[in-house]
Amino acid sequence: MGWWRWVARRAEVLFAKRRVEAELDDELRFHLEMEVREHKRTGLSPAEARRRAMVTFGGVERYKEEVRDVRGARVADDLMQDVRVAVRSLTKQPAFLAAVLTTLAVGIGGSVAIYAVLDATVFAALPYPEADRLVTGRSTFNDGARLGPMLSAYDFYDYRDQARSFSAVGAIAPFPRRSTISQAGEPTRADVVFVTPGFFTTLGVTPLHGRDFVAEEGEPGASPAVLISEGYWRDRLGEDASVVGTTLVVSGNARTVVGVLPRTARFMVDADLWIPVVRGEGMARSRSAHNFLMVARLRADASAGVAQSELDAISDRLEDAYPDSNAGKGIVLTPARDMLAESYRGTLALLAAAVGLLLVVACANVAGLLLARGQARISEMALRSAIGARRGRLTRQLLTESTVLALGGGALGLSVAWLGQRAVLAFVSVDRIGAVAPGLSPSTVMFALTLSVGTVLFFGAIPALRTSGADASVALRGAGKVAGGVGGSRLRGGLVVAQVALTAVLLSVSGLLMRSLQELSAVDLGFNAENLLTAELDLPAFEYSPEERVAFFDDLNARLGALPDVRAVALSSMLPVRDPGNNWGIGLPGELSTPRGRSFLAFQRVVYPGYFEAMGIPLLAGRDVEPSDRDGEPRAIVISESTAERLFGEETSTGRLVDVQGQDDAHIVVGVVGDVVTDRPRSGRGPSMYYPYHRRTPALMRIALRHSGQGASVAAQVRSTLASLDPNLPLDRVLPMEDVVDASASDERALAALVAVFAAVALLLAGVGLYGVLAYQVTRRLREIGVRMALGASVADVSASVVRGGLMLVAAGLVVGVPLSLFVGRFLQAFLFGIEPADPVTYLTVSLFLAVVAAVACLLPARRASRVDPVQAFRA
Amino acid sequence: MARKADLLQGSLDLLILKTLDLEALHGWAISKRIQLLSSGVLEVNQGSLYPALYRMRDRGLIESEWAHTDEGRRVKTYRLTRKGRETLASERAGWRLFADAVDAVLSAT
Numbered sequence: 001m002g003w004w005r006w007v008a009r010r011a012e013v014l015f016a017k018r019r020v021e022a023e024l025d026d027e028l029r030f031h032l033e034m035e036v037r038e039h040k041r042t043g044l045s046p047a048e049a050r051r052r053a054m055v056t057f058g059g060v061e062r063y064k065e066e067v068r069d070v071r072g073a074r075v076a077d078d079l080m081q082d083v084r085v086a087v088r089s090l091t092k093q094p095a096f097l098a099a100v101l102t103t104l105a106v107g108i109g110g111s112v113a114i115y116a117v118l119d120a121t122v123f124a125a126l127p128y129p130e131a132d133r134l135v136t137g138r139s140t141f142n143d144g145a146r147l148g149p150m151l152s153a154y155d156f157y158d159y160r161d162q163a164r165s166f167s168a169v170g171a172i173a174p175f176p177r178r179s180t181i182s183q184a185g186e187p188t189r190a191d192v193v194f195v196t197p198g199f200f201t202t203l204g205v206t207p208l209h210g211r212d213f214v215a216e217e218g219e220p221g222a223s224p225a226v227l228i229s230e231g232y233w234r235d236r237l238g239e240d241a242s243v244v245g246t247t248l249v250v251s252g253n254a255r256t257v258v259g260v261l262p263r264t265a266r267f268m269v270d271a272d273l274w275i276p277v278v279r280g281e282g283m284a285r286s287r288s289a290h291n292f293l294m295v296a297r298l299r300a301d302a303s304a305g306v307a308q309s310e311l312d313a314i315s316d317r318l319e320d321a322y323p324d325s326n327a328g329k330g331i332v333l334t335p336a337r338d339m340l341a342e343s344y345r346g347t348l349a350l351l352a353a354a355v356g357l358l359l360v361v362a363c364a365n366v367a368g369l370l371l372a373r374g375q376a377r378i379s380e381m382a383l384r385s386a387i388g389a390r391r392g393r394l395t396r397q398l399l400t401e402s403t404v405l406a407l408g409g410g411a412l413g414l415s416v417a418w419l420g421q422r423a424v425l426a427f428v429s430v431d432r433i434g435a436v437a438p439g440l441s442p443s444t445v446m447f448a449l450t451l452s453v454g455t456v457l458f459f460g461a462i463p464a465l466r467t468s469g470a471d472a473s474v475a476l477r478g479a480g481k482v483a484g485g486v487g488g489s490r491l492r493g494g495l496v497v498a499q500v501a502l503t504a505v506l507l508s509v510s511g512l513l514m515r516s517l518q519e520l521s522a523v524d525l526g527f528n529a530e531n532l533l534t535a536e537l538d539l540p541a542f543e544y545s546p547e548e549r550v551a552f553f554d555d556l557n558a559r560l561g562a563l564p565d566v567r568a569v570a571l572s573s574m575l576p577v578r579d580p581g582n583n584w585g586i587g588l589p590g591e592l593s594t595p596r597g598r599s600f601l602a603f604q605r606v607v608y609p610g611y612f613e614a615m616g617i618p619l620l621a622g623r624d625v626e627p628s629d630r631d632g633e634p635r636a637i638v639i640s641e642s643t644a645e646r647l648f649g650e651e652t653s654t655g656r657l658v659d660v661q662g663q664d665d666a667h668i669v670v671g672v673v674g675d676v677v678t679d680r681p682r683s684g685r686g687p688s689m690y691y692p693y694h695r696r697t698p699a700l701m702r703i704a705l706r707h708s709g710q711g712a713s714v715a716a717q718v719r720s721t722l723a724s725l726d727p728n729l730p731l732d733r734v735l736p737m738e739d740v741v742d743a744s745a746s747d748e749r750a751l752a753a754l755v756a757v758f759a760a761v762a763l764l765l766a767g768v769g770l771y772g773v774l775a776y777q778v779t780r781r782l783r784e785i786g787v788r789m790a791l792g793a794s795v796a797d798v799s800a801s802v803v804r805g806g807l808m809l810v811a812a813g814l815v816v817g818v819p820l821s822l823f824v825g826r827f828l829q830a831f832l833f834g835i836e837p838a839d840p841v842t843y844l845t846v847s848l849f850l851a852v853v854a855a856v857a858c859l860l861p862a863r864r865a866s867r868v869d870p871v872q873a874f875r876a
Numbered sequence: 877m878a879r880k881a882d883l884l885q886g887s888l889d890l891l892i893l894k895t896l897d898l899e900a901l902h903g904w905a906i907s908k909r910i911q912l913l914s915s916g917v918l919e920v921n922q923g924s925l926y927p928a929l930y931r932m933r934d935r936g937l938i939e940s941e942w943a944h945t946d947e948g949r950r951v952k953t954y955r956l957t958r959k960g961r962e963t964l965a966s967e968r969a970g971w972r973l974f975a976d977a978v979d980a981v982l983s984a985t
Contacts, residue, residue, distance in 0.1 A: 027903060027952045028926065034904040035922070058923035066927040 024067060028060055082400040090401060093373075097405075099768070100369050104409025104452060106761055107362025109416020110355040112440075112448040116421040118348055119444050120437065121430045122341050127264045129204040130297075134336035135304060137294035137311065142328035150174075151292045151331065153277065153284035155318060156196075159294065159331065162314050165307035167299045170199030171292040173283060174268040178700075178732055179251040180538050181273070189538070189732045190232060190272035192250060194283065197276055200227075200265060202297050208233075210244035210259030217258075217276045225276055226255040232272040233260045250275065252542035268293070268340070287325040288661065289582070295336065308333045344430045346830060347751050351424070354509060354758045357502045359451075361762045364495040364502075365769045367459035370402070371492055372776050402456045410452030414440065417448065427750035492773045493809055499766040500813020500854070501820060503759070504846055508821035510759035511842035512828055512835065513752040519834030520745050526676030526685050527576055528616030532704050532737035533711045534575055535718065537729060539699040546697040550630075553608055553693065553701065556725060560705060563717050568614035570704040571693065573606040576615075578740045579702060580679040581605065585661035586639075586689055588647060592659040602643050602687035603678040604660075606696050612638075612673050614706055622654035622671030625692035629670075636692055637667040640675045643687035660689065680744045682833055704737065711736050751831070763850070766813075767857040774806050774861035782868055790870040799862040806858035807851070814847055821846070888920065888928050889937075890971060893956065893964040896938060900955035903929060929954060937963055 032053050039049035054060075090097045125131050137159065139149045151159070151171065160169040176191035197213035206212070208230060217225045226248055228237070237243050247254050250273065261274070277284045283291045298307055315330045334342075381394055422438050430436060539549055553571060560569045574581040580603070585592055587599025609625050612618075620641060629636040634657060644653040657666045675685035693701075707714045715734050722729055742749075778785070785798055825837030835842075895901065895909045906929075907920045932938045937960035943953045956964070 023952065024926075026950065030902070030949065030951055031904040031907075031922065056922050058921060060923070063923035063926055066924075067930045 024064060028057075028064070032057060032060075079400075082397050083404060085397060086401040086404045090404065096369060096373060100366055100405055101409050101412055103362045103365045103369070103765060103768075104405070104455070105412035105416050106765070107359045107366075108409055108413030108448060108452050108455070109420060110758060110761070111359045111451060112413055112417035112444060113420025113424060114348070114352045114355045115447050116417055116438075116440055116444045117424045117428075117430065118352065119441055120421070120425070120439070122345060122348060124436070126337055126340070131204075131337065132335070133298045133300075134203070135296050135298060135307065135333045136336050136339040137296060137331050137333050138339075139290055140330045140332050142330075150290040151294050152287045152290050152325070153279070153292055154287040155326070155329070155331075156292050156294055157279065158318060159311055159314055160196075160198075163296075163307065163310055165299060165302035165310050166296040168198060168202040169294065169296040170202040171196045171277065171294050172199055172267060173277065173291045174293055175291070176269045176271055178536065178538065179273075180540055180730065182249045182540075183247070187540075187728055187730055188236065189730050190236075191270050192273045192275055193269060193271035194277045195274050196292075199295060200261065202295050203265070203267065204297075205261060205265045207259035208262050209241050210257070212259060213274075213276045218278055220278060220280050222276075222278065224253055224255040225258045226250060227259050227261050227265075227274040228257055229265065229272050229274075230260060230262050236272075248273075251538070252540045267295075286662075287322055288585075291582075294331075296333075304333055304335070344428060344747075347428055347747065348430070350509075350751065350828075350831060351428075351754060354506060354755050357506050358758045358762050358765075359455075361499050361502050361506075361765050361769075363455050363459055364499045365765050365772075366455065368492050368495045368769050368772055370459055371495075372772060374398075375776075399457070403453065406452045406456035409456065410448050413452060414445065414448050417444070424754065427746075427754070429747060492776070496766070496769050496773050496809045497812045497816065499762075499769050500810050500850065501817035503762040503766040504814055504817025504850060505821045505824055506755070506759040506762045507846040507849065508818075508842055509824065509828065510752070510755045511846050512825060512832055512837065512839060513748075513755055515835050515839060515842055516831065516833040517745065517748055517752045520681055520748060523677065523681040523684070523834075525576065525681065525741065526617060526674050528706075529577075529737040529741050531707050531709055531711070532615075533707055533714050533718075533734065534578055534702060534704045534737050534740065535715070535734040536579075536700065536702045536732045537722070538732070539701075539729070541699045544699065549697045549699060550694055552725065554627075556721070557608060557610070559721050559725070560703070560718065563705075563714070563721065565708045565710050565714050565717065566705050567708060568610070568706040570611045570614035570706070571608035571701055572611050572704070573698045573701060574603075574678075575702045575704055575737075576676040576678050577681070577744055578735070578737070584689075586643065586647070586687075587659050589657050589659050589666055592661060599659075600646060600687065602640070602689045604689050604691065606691045606693055606698050607638075608693040608701075611690075615676075615704060616706075617676060618674040620672045620674060621652075622669070624671060625690065625694075627694050629692035630694035634666045634668040635663075635695060636670040638671040638673055638690040638692075639669055640673055640686075640688040640690075642675050642685070643689060644669070644672045646687065681741065682745070682748070748831075748833075763853055766850075767853050770806055770809060770854055771857040771860060773809070774802060774858055775864070777805065778802060778861045778865045781865075785865055785868045786870040786872070789868060795866040798868070799866045802862040802865045803855065803858040806854055806861075810851060810854040814850065818843055818847065887971075888924070889932060890964070890967045891918070891920070892925075892928060892932065893937065893960055893967065896954055896956045897961065897964055900941075900943075900953045902943075902951045902953045906954070932960070936960075 032050075035053035035056060036046070036049045039052045040046060044052065057063075126134065128134060137151060139151050139155070141149065150173075153171075156171045160171075163169070173194040176193050178189050179192045180187045181190045182188075195213075197215050197218040200206075200212050207227070210227075213225060213227065216222050228243070228248075233239060233243065241260075243257055244259060246257050248257055249255070255275070265271075265274070277292075279285075283289060296307070298304060311331050311333065315326075318326045319329065385394060418440060421440070424430075425436065425438050539552060544552060557569050557571060560566055583601040583603045585599050586602045592599045607625060609627060612624055621644075622638070625636060625638060637658065637660070639647070639653065639658070647653065647658060648656060653669050653672050656669050658669060660667055673690070676688065677683070677685050678688060703718070705714055705718065718734075719731055722731055789795075789798060821843065822838055825839075828837055891910050892906060895906050895913070901909060903925055904922075907922050907925055910918055910920050929938070929940075933940055933954070936957055938954045939957050940952050940954050942950055945951050
């Protein structure tokens with residue numbers, strides 16, 4: 001522990017200096033008093049005794065100094081002095097200080113913010129016990145055509161019951177279903193998620209109150225149960241623990257509350273309530289409807305590899321046993337943490353790369369600034385070294401200055417990071433389990449510290465070593481007048497070229513993302529989203545029979561249509577973009593389940609007559625659905641353009657028969673409508689099929705109202721209309737369609753915005769860097785410029801030479817930067833939409849933009865050069 | 877008055893260790909004790925005692941604490957640590973070896 005005592009002692013010397021000094025005083029005074037007393041005892045006069053004592057002791061101050069020396073106080077004093085000198089000399093040049101600190105704050109802040117986000121998400125362990133043993137299982141299809149490859153319920157049961165590699169297995173259908181909850185009072189809406197019993201045991205989440213689902217609750221005939229979330233329990237049920245055992249009516253079914261789950265129970269989707277999946281009911285009665293994500297906990301003695309091969313063997317058996325549904329189907333295990341990060345890992349990686357470039361651009365600026373300062377101080381350093389300052393001492397002082405800058409920049413950077421982390425977490429959806437808490441962890445602070453000290457020492461050490469090694473005689477003679485330190489200028493020029501190149505890369509990336517965003521918002525949705533107010537309505541299934549539902553919507557449709565601000569009413573089980581819903585198989589008769597038949601997946605909706613017209617979806621052939629479709633065989637169906645094309649090619653579609661997955665009866669195509677974007681605009685328009693409402697009467701319907709521009713008043717009118725029909729029906733999720741469409745691209749927009757901010761900052765830094773180099777060159781060349789002007793050079797000549805110098809640097813930067821951007825662009829493919837990574841528009845714009853900014857950065861120094869008075873220049 | 881001998885380089889630490897081996901003492905008492913034990917031959921330069929004390933304390937050979945004299949005066953006393961005791965033993969052996977060797981050379985005829 002020797003080093004520890006060393007540190008403690010120095011800390012004592014530094015921080016308890018006054019106390020230590022006082023104690024030393026005390027001790028020495030005591031010694032002298034004793035000595036004086038002894039001399040007095042031998043009969044000396046007090047004065048003589050004192051004199052004698054002082055003589056025997058020797059100089060008090062001298063020994064005090066010796067004690068201080070022994071204790072290393074001088075090193076500490078020197079350090080404090082260095083720090084004081086550094087702070088004083090830095091504050092003497094506030095512009096320089098501000099420039100360096102701002103640059104560091106931005107560069108380090110950005111990097112640390114992204115690090116902090118990674119730290120809170122990708123690097124963080126999931127909030128479950130032994131979370132590294134959790135894996136998720138999803139289907140793989142060798143035709144690669146399925147959307148969201150989940151497991152089917154029956155496949156899940158087989159994997160669960162046959163696999164031996166897991167200590168616990170559960171499944172979740174990660175799609176919250178808005179449901180009407182009633183419990184003694186007004187009905188409310190809540191998000192309900194289906195899980196199998198065993199899901200929370202697998203995660204390792206234990207209920208706050210009550211119990212988890214038991215295995216029997218997943219089997220037919222069990223009494224209906226429900227688990228409630230901590231949030232719902234607190235907000236809606238008043239945190240009353242006696243709620244366990246009471247009854248909650250969920251979508252018309254009475255269920256017993258068996259427990260309250262903590263916040264950590266949230267997995268992938270928000271949930272207010274969880275309901276057990278019951279084998280053979282609802283979603284859990286098929287091998288071909290893929291709705292479940294398997295979550296399993298590996299046994300302590302099983303590896304992921306062993307588990308995967310065990311599941312592969314089960315998949316093979318399933319394929320043999322159920323060729324219709326399982327041909328070419330398998331399962332893939334992924335560590336839970338990786339699976340949860342899949343959706344945002346790429347985004348964060350891109351942000352990290354962008355912010356890394358920004359940091360390098362910032363470092364180049366810091367290096368340039370320190371270099372310039374070092375050059376300006378060559379004469380000062382030379383003078384000090386001439387009058388005897390050791391080189392080590394001078395270097396140390398410069399390094400101290402760098403460290404002070406680094407710590408200041410680091411502290412500012414941390415504040416920027418604190419804000420930045422919150423911004424990124426707010427705009428990029430990275431939180432899939434509800435456990436991501438913003439905050440700067442110790443590792444983040446360490447990262448910031450390392451980064452800032454590393455940056456400044458690396459970029460500060462070069463100038464420090466350069467200047468303190470300056471030859472005194474040359475430097476003193478030349479002191480800032482002749483073109484000494486050409487090397488420094490060249491180095492700074494090189495830094496600017498690098499900055500311009502990297503800024504070009506950042507701008508290009510930003511440009512590509514913005515162009516994609518533009519393309520994305522220009523996607524033809526296939527319907528008109530303007531002035532379209534959407535909402536949803538869930539008729540309690542137990543109160544409304546199918547006939548009553550038809551009557552209800554007939555009535556609602558008529559009343560809504562009569563509202564003064566409403567131009568058209570669209571009613572559908574799912575609205576495009578807003579509610580993707582499920583896709584199901586559709587095919588020519590008899591070909592639906594044959595592996596090579598002409599069948600594929602199409603999104604299915606149930607629509608009320610008038611839906612297509614109100615939504616602005618063109619009717620291409622045949623007719624809309626009608627009330628008369630209630631009866632009649634074969635059953636009527638409307639298909640979208642691409643569905644028709646894939647089924648029938650160029651042939652007429654209307655009047656043809658099709659088979660639909662999950663329906664035994666054949667359907668006859670009565671109409672063909674345009675394709676719409678069902679999911680996110682990114683996934684484009686695709687095949688859909690529409691059933692008439694009067695035949696299949698779902699209780700949950702979405703309403704879309706085309707209005708005259710007064711969305712808010714329309715919402716109020718709809719509410720009162722609804723209340724007049726049934727006061728107990730809550731109107732849920734009232735949203736303008738344009739907001740829904742906007743929100744569907746929010747991740748892309750956040751990414752584009754963040755990268756644009758980084759690129760703008762880089763551009764600013766590069767501009768400042770360029771300005772710095774040119775301004776410095778003009779200062780150094782004052783004499784030369786004076787001479788040239790005296791010899792007849794015009795103001796324009798002089799300005800042009802400065803601007804030319806600047807533009808040469810920019811041109812060099814672009815020569816490096818544009819090919820580099822093209823190279824980088826190839827990795828961006830996954831983020832782009834509708835444009836190529838080598839998008840010429842982007843590169844041309846970026847280059848022009850950089851050139852313009854560079855020209856502006858050149859102007860000030862050029863103006864200054866043009867104002868040089870030859871007479872003044874010579875005197876200088 | 878007896879003749880005085882200058883302290884040999886490095887022997888001050890040994891003397892301090894030895895003095896404190898008997899009991900805890902304050903600075904002035906240490907200097908007096910050395911004087912006394914050496915029958916007045918060795919006189920410690922009183923000022924140089926303190927840098928030595930601080931150095932030895934920092935090396936962990938001795939430790940200090942504040943005590944009060946009979947008159948109620950606050951005084952800093954020093955005592956040996958275990959490390960100091962060990963050092964004393966080895967230094968003493970070293971000194972013996974050195975002194976015997978010097979003695980042997982000087983008494984050679």
